Amino acid sequence: MTYQERQAVGNLIAGIIIFAAYFYWVWRAIDGGLLGNENAATTIGRGILVLILGGVLLNIGIQILTSIAVSIITREPKPSFVVDERDRMLELRAVRVSYTIIGMGFVASMVALALWLVPLVVLQFIVLSFAVGTIFESILMLIFYRWSVV
Amino acid sequence: MGKTKITINNIIRRLRFDADEMTQKELAERIGVTRQTVVAIEKAKYGPSLELAFLIAQVFDVPLEDVFQVSIDGTPITTPTETGN
Numbered sequence: 001m002t003y004q005e006r007q008a009v010g011n012l013i014a015g016i017i018i019f020a021a022y023f024y025w026v027w028r029a030i031d032g033g034l035l036g037n038e039n040a041a042t043t044i045g046r047g048i049l050v051l052i053l054g055g056v057l058l059n060i061g062i063q064i065l066t067s068i069a070v071s072i073i074t075r076e077p078k079p080s081f082v083v084d085e086r087d088r089m090l091e092l093r094a095v096r097v098s099y100t101i102i103g104m105g106f107v108a109s110m111v112a113l114a115l116w117l118v119p120l121v122v123l124q125f126i127v128l129s130f131a132v133g134t135i136f137e138s139i140l141m142l143i144f145y146r147w148s149v150v
Numbered sequence: 151m152g153k154t155k156i157t158i159n160n161i162i163r164r165l166r167f168d169a170d171e172m173t174q175k176e177l178a179e180r181i182g183v184t185r186q187t188v189v190a191i192e193k194a195k196y197g198p199s200l201e202l203a204f205l206i207a208q209v210f211d212v213p214l215e216d217v218f219q220v221s222i223d224g225t226p227i228t229t230p231t232e233t234g235n
Contacts, residue, residue: 003184004184082178084182084184085187085199086186
């Protein structure tokens with residue numbers, strides 16, 4: 001398994017865990033009457049900051065764990081950290097798809113905001129589009145690396 | 151006017167075989183790429199940059215046109231020299 005593949009697996013696991021945890025928290029908060037609270041925006045803002053910080057830390061932790069696990073499973077004494085021109089090109093392709101998904105999510109959220117939805121709920125749709133974009137990016141990177149789609 | 155179709159083939163596999171059966175991993179390490187990239191180049195699924203192409207030719211000590219053969223609309227415009235054959 002190459003460095004890029006390990007990184008994509010790590011990003012995917014971290015993305016799923018952190019966004020699942022965030023949306024579970026948001027769901028519970030909204031269920032508990034968060035939207036009627038006057039400090040709702042502050043609470044959501046703090047939650048998003050925790051999501052960003054937690055995501056970075058979890059990603060680093062999972063990257064380390066993935067590297068160790070792959071080394072043990074594949075019995076590679078010296079795992080490769082080579083990233084070459086093809087890897088960068090495949091990564092760019094995956095990132096382009098990710099940006100498209102995030103962009104579409106953002107536009108859809110703005111339409112919903114303009115028509116009927118509460119701003120704080122729209123904000124969750126924007127976060128959701130980031131989640132889908134990030135997870136798609138990791139999956140696409142894995143597909144590109146594994147099946148050599150260039 | 152239709153789109154020009156450029157095809158780039160290579161004989162890296164044969165050059166590796168001639169170079170004491172050099173493995174894809176060895177070649178990858180010598181040119182600073184992953185083994186997957188060497189596989190993709192050999193299968194002509196990925197066209198390397200000019201820098202990488204020259205590095206590959208340098209490893210086998212042959213001219214660039216002996217490693218890569220270019221055809222435009224099915225007409226070969228480069229052919230391997232005696233060294234590459």
